[in-house]
Amino acid sequence: MFGFPTLALLDGLALGSFEWLEHAVETTTGWVGLAIIFAYSFLIAFALPGVSEVVLAAPLDLGLTQAERLTLIILVSAVGKAAGSVFAFHIGQEAKESGPVIRFLRRSRFDVVEWSENKTLQLARKWGYVGMALALSVPFFPDTLSIYAFAVLEEDYVKFALATFAGSVGRLLVTIFLVGSTVAFL
Incomplete structure (x- = not known):
């Protein structure tokens, strides 16, 4: 009725962890699929492992041309990721105020904070929010770490969301x- 493959979603729920949501993105059709793309992109910005390019495989049947369909998917995904990044940004702002969180991360086997600070600081010092957008434009690389690294270093919610939006659009276009x-070439 709504173009939403209920059986495919139920099959996806049998998958582990968050794989069901990726499965839903890959199999849903119709306008409801855009809500699923938004939700997936929102969650991938701060919580889900994996990559966001899977949204391009969504078989949305919307009566649009291929170019219009891809444009709509890219815009919905970028808005979702920008909204999710603002949530991650807020968490990052809280985390940098939390000494115990930073101390725990520094003592972990792989010093995530040091590595991300080094790489992110290099980009941030040289390019600022443009560097963040460029870093997020790299396809097939989980961007949650980059989003959190920038979230700890930066302070402007609007610029952060705009850079995430631009990086998301760039990533999908690339x-x-x-x-x-x-x-x-095949």
């Missing part, structure tokens, strides 16, 4: 270009 180039 992915389309890479996949299209690869298919053209």
